[in-house]
Amino acid sequence: xxxxxxxxxxxxxxxxxxxxxxxxxxxxxxxxxxxxxxxxxxxxxxxxxxxxxxxxxxxxxxxxxxxxxxxxxxxxxxxxxxxxxxxxxxxxxxxxxxxxxxxxxxxxxxxxxxxxxxxxxxxxxxxxxxxxxxxxxxxxxxxxxxxxxxxxxxxxxxxxxxxxxxxxxxxx
Amino acid sequence: xxxxxxxxxxxxxxxxxxxxxxxxxxxxxxxxxxxxxxxxxxxxxxxxxxxxxxxxxxxxxxxxxxxxxxxxxxxxxxxxxxxxxxxxxxxxxxxxxxxxxxxxxxxxxxxxxxxxxxxxxxxxxxxxxxxxxxxxxxxxxxxxxxxxxxxxxxxxxxxxxxxxxxxxxxxx
Numbered sequence: 001x002x003x004x005x006x007x008x009x010x011x012x013x014x015x016x017x018x019x020x021x022x023x024x025x026x027x028x029x030x031x032x033x034x035x036x037x038x039x040x041x042x043x044x045x046x047x048x049x050x051x052x053x054x055x056x057x058x059x060x061x062x063x064x065x066x067x068x069x070x071x072x073x074x075x076x077x078x079x080x081x082x083x084x085x086x087x088x089x090x091x092x093x094x095x096x097x098x099x100x101x102x103x104x105x106x107x108x109x110x111x112x113x114x115x116x117x118x119x120x121x122x123x124x125x126x127x128x129x130x131x132x133x134x135x136x137x138x139x140x141x142x143x144x145x146x147x148x149x150x151x152x153x154x155x156x157x158x159x160x161x162x163x164x165x166x167x168x169x170x171x172x
Numbered sequence: 173x174x175x176x177x178x179x180x181x182x183x184x185x186x187x188x189x190x191x192x193x194x195x196x197x198x199x200x201x202x203x204x205x206x207x208x209x210x211x212x213x214x215x216x217x218x219x220x221x222x223x224x225x226x227x228x229x230x231x232x233x234x235x236x237x238x239x240x241x242x243x244x245x246x247x248x249x250x251x252x253x254x255x256x257x258x259x260x261x262x263x264x265x266x267x268x269x270x271x272x273x274x275x276x277x278x279x280x281x282x283x284x285x286x287x288x289x290x291x292x293x294x295x296x297x298x299x300x301x302x303x304x305x306x307x308x309x310x311x312x313x314x315x316x317x318x319x320x321x322x323x324x325x326x327x328x329x330x331x332x333x334x335x336x337x338x339x340x341x342x343x344x
Contacts, residue, residue, distance in 0.1 A: 012300070012323065012339070013314035014186045025322075118306065128184070132323040132339055134290065137316045142185035144309045150197075151184065151304040153333050161325050165335055167184070167304055 002103040003124040004117070007040050008110070008141070009162065011131050015138035016110050021056050029131045032160030040127060045103040046071040048096070051079060053109035054086060071103070075113055094120045110141035118147040126151065126167040129159070174275040175296040176289070179212050180282070180313070181334065183303050187310035188282050193228050197305045204332030212299060217275040218243040220268070223251060225281035226258060243275075247285055266292040282313035290319040298323065298339040301331070 009026055010016055017023055047070055049057070054074045057066055065085045066072050072086035075096065079088050089096050094116050097105065107117060117123060128141075151167035158164070181198055182188055189195055219242055221229070226246045229238055237257040238244050244258035247268065251260050261268050266288050269277065279289060289295060300313075323339035330336070 012298075012337075028322075118308070126184075130337065132325045132342070134314070134319055134321050134323070136290070136314075136319040142306070147306055147308040149306045150200075151306070153304045153330070153335060156328065156330065156335060158325070158328065163325060163328060163335075163337055165184075165302065170304070 002045065002101055002105065004097055004105050004107060004122050005040075005044065005125045005127070006107045006110070006114070006123055007037075007127040008108065009129040009131055010141045011133045011135045011138070013134045013136065014140050014142060015135045016141050017056075018135050018138040021052070021139065023060075025133045025135060026131055029133065029162060030160035031162050032158070035159055036127065036157055036164060040106075043104055044070065044106045046073060046100070047106045047108050048073045048075065048089075048093070048113075049108040050074070050111075050113040051076040053113070054083075057108075070106075073105075093117050094122065097122050111139050111143055114141070115143045115145045118142075118149075119145050121147065121149060124169050127164055128167075129162040129164045132161050174217065174273055174277065176269055176277050176279060176294050177212075177216065177297040177299070178279045178282075178286070178295055179209075179299040180280065181301040181303055182313045183305045183307045183310070185306045185308070186312050186314060187307045188313050189228075190307050190310040193224070193311065195232075197307060198303055201303045201305065201334060202332035203334050204330070207331055208299065208329055208336055212278075215276055216242065216278045218245060218272070219278045219280050220245045220247065220261075220265070220285075221280040222246070222283075222285040223248040225285070226255075229280075242278075245277075265289050266294065269294050283311050283315055286313070287315045287317045290314075290321075291317050293319065293321060296341050299336055300339075301334040301336045304333050 074086045075089045150170045152170045154166045246258045247261045322342045324342045326338045
C-alpha cells in the first residue's frame with residue numbers, strides 16, 4: 001500500500017509561486033545546510049504534477065530530464081505529443097491516484113491539481129516548508145474548495161529561514 | 173517607540189475563521205498546557221480590530237468587557253453608538269497606526285483590516301499559530317494585496333498541535 005504525499009514550499013501567505021510563476025523569493029531564502037529533501041525523495045516511487053508545473057520545472061532544468069530515477073506523471077488534457085521523461089495522464093487526478101495506490105506518489109504543486117485531490121481526501125502526508133516572505137498574490141497552494149479535514153502535526157524541522165511542518169492524516 | 177504586532181491562529185490553509193465566523197475547529201485543537209499568550213499580552217498596550225472581530229469577540233465573552241486592562245480600538249465607519257469597552261476609530265487603519273506609534277498595538281484579526289496595514293508595511297512582528305486543519309473556505313488572514321515583504325523567522329514554539337511561527341521585520 002503506497003501513500004500520496006505533498007512536499008513543497010510556500011510563502012507565509014500561502015503561495016507556491018508569484019503571479020509570474022517566479023520562485024526568486026524562494027531561491028533568495030536562506031535554507032540552511034541541511035535539508036529533508038533527499039530523505040523524502042528516497043521514499044517516493046513517482047511524481048504527479050500538472051502541465052504548468054511540469055513546464056516550469058523543465059525551464060528550471062534547462063530541458064534536462066525530470067527526476068530520471070522516478071516515474072513521472074503529468075496530468076493534462078491538452079498535451080498531445082508524448083513527453084521524453086513523463087507519462088501524460090488524461091484521466092482526472094482522483095481516478096489516477098485511486099488506480100495507483102501501490103505507489104508512493106509525490107504530488108508536486110497545488111492549486112488546480114490539488115483541489116480535487118483534497119476534496120477526495122487523498123493526501124496522506126504533508127511536508128510544507130514555510131518561507132518568511134509575504135507575496136500578496138500568486139498561485140495558492142490551497143485553492144478554496146469543499147474540503148474539511150483535521151491533520152496531525154508529526155514533527156517540524158527548521159532549515160535556515162524555512163520552517164517545515166510535517167503532517168499526517170489524523171487518526172479517527 | 174511602540175510596535176505593531178499580529179498575534180493569532182490560522183488553519184493550515186490560511187483561514188482565521190470558517191465561513192460562518194466559527195472557531196470550533198480551533199477550540200477542538202489540542203493546544204497543549206503552555207501558551208505564549210500571557211507573555212505576549214503583557215507586552216501590548218492596546219488592541220486594534222475591525223467591527224466584525226469586535227462583535228465576534230463580544231459573543232464569545234457573552235458581553236463581558238473586552239480586555240479591560242488594555243485600550244481597545246475598533247475600526248468602523250458604521251458604528252454610531254459609543255462602545256462600553258472600546259474607542260471607535262473612524263479614520264483608516266494606516267492613519268490611526270501612524271498616529272499611535274508610541275504604543276505597542278496588537279492587530280487582532282486579518283482580512284480587510286490587515287490588508288491596508290500590510291500594504292503600508294506597518295506590521296513589525298508576527299506570532300502566527302498554525303492549526304492542523306484544512307477548512308477549504310472562510311475568512312483569510314492574508315487577502316490578496318499589493319505587498320511584498322521579507323520577514324525574519326525569530327523563533328518557533330510548539331503548543332500541543334499548534335505550531336507558532338514568530339517573525340520580525342527583516343533587517344535591510
